[in-house]
């Protein structure tokens with residue numbers, strides 16, 4: 001009986017270790033497997049004038065704050081406020097706010113596409129959230145929110161700035 005318990009325990013531990021490993025491998029991408037563990041950073045380095053880089057990072061912090069505020073308002077059922085934040089701080093309507101045009105000039109095409117994908121996903125989140133205010137159907141909102149954070153994750157996996 002002891003042995004069986006031990007075996008089950010070890011299996012559970014192995015599974016937990018495998019689960020902990022999986023997202024790491026995913027985040028590091030295929031290149032991480034080819035190179036020795038510590039050294040590699042597969043992200044493309046995008047040079048940018050210092051003031052613009054600072055400006056972009058400040059925008060990024062506001063992106064994260066906006067996501068937090070959206071989630072907080074979804075939690076309290078203030079769908080209209082959540083939708084407005086999604087559209088004005090992350091969606092297509094945010095382009096002027098962030099001086100996106102100036103920063104985008106320094107972005108390689110793939111990074112520009114990742115930025116567009118985020119704005120598109122956020123504007124869609126705003127629409128879906130507005131619909132949910134009428135239908136009470138939350139599943140599409142969570143999916144749309146995941147598409148927005150997916151766009152953050154996608155760009156972060158591919159690029160860094162200096």
Ligand code: HEC
Nearest residue numbers: 057060061063064111114115118151152155156159160161
């Ligand atoms: C078009 C690409 C792109 C998209 C889309 C994007 N980011 Fe970023 N983000 C970056 C880059 C590049 C950096 C700098 C990373 C580095 O140099 O190590 C960054 C940095 C950040 C930082 C760190 C800011 C600091 O002060 O250092 C935060 C927080 C952040 N992003 C949040 C977000 C969130 C939240 C989203 C989605 C709503 C998002 N980003 C979408 C490219 C992007």
